Amino acid sequence: MGWLLTAVLVLLGLVLLALVAVRVVGALRRARAAAATLNTAITGRSRRISAGLAEVREWRAAHRRTGRVDVSDSAVERTA
Numbered sequence: 001m002g003w004l005l006t007a008v009l010v011l012l013g014l015v016l017l018a019l020v021a022v023r024v025v026g027a028l029r030r031a032r033a034a035a036a037t038l039n040t041a042i043t044g045r046s047r048r049i050s051a052g053l054a055e056v057r058e059w060r061a062a063h064r065r066t067g068r069v070d071v072s073d074s075a076v077e078r079t080a
Helices: 002-066
Strands: none
Touching: none
């Protein structure tokens, strides 16, 4: 009867090992999906920042060429 107990313990160990493997694979899959989402978000933000900087550079270059500065949008009128 000693071999029966050993066989049951080995089978139980294999089942537990399979469950742990399934959980690890699931966690790795979720981590991979999260990394891809984060990479997409960072890339998008970097592109938006670069586009904004390019727009500011264009605006500055255009105003340097004309010699005219329009600050009416950012000026604060003070009443005395």
